[in-house]
């Protein structure tokens with residue numbers, strides 16, 4: 001033991017303490033630094049949350065649609081507002097105006113099938129499906145829009161049957 005003058009480690013117990021200290025003291029220092037840094041960033045980000053969000057906002061947003069999800073048919077009102085109103089609310093291009101009973105009565109008297117066929121296939125200045133793609137607006141949805149429009153303009157057409165529900169009902173009977 002006489003040759004170890006000046007060394008702090010004089011016995012096995014001290015060696016163990018030194019090893020522990022060498023391991024844990026830096027660890028505690030790092031932990032404290034982390035906590036400190038964390039509180040700093042929290043403080044500075046609070047007033048800037050909005051601008052930070054703006055900066056890190058994704059450039060494009062992808063809208064993934066689950067193609068296996070059951071499709072919920074749009075209501076006649078919704079289809080009318082998004083596709084048909086551009087002409088039928090103002091009467092543009094000679095379109096029979098929404099709620100204009102006189103403009104619709106002659107057409108409505110020709111019946112539901114006739115009106116739906118005109119809407120799906122188009123007629124004169126009226127584009128097929130009002131210009132919508134069949135992927136966006138199904139025949140059933142067009143028919144609902146026709147019924148919605150005609151009934152707002154003096155008609156008493158029945159709401160068309162949902163082809164999907166009709167299919168389900170047939171499947172249940174089997």
Ligand code: HEC
Nearest residue numbers: 084087093094095107115118119124125126129130145146
């Ligand atoms: C680009 C303008 C335009 C859009 C969009 C449009 N229509 Fe029309 N629609 C017309 C015009 C013009 C007529 C009159 C056609 C005629 O009788 O010559 C008409 C007539 C109709 C008629 C009567 C057809 C007949 O045979 O008397 C129905 C029903 C109709 N539209 C339904 C719809 C529905 C449903 C939509 C939306 C899905 C729609 N329209 C969107 C212009 C439009």
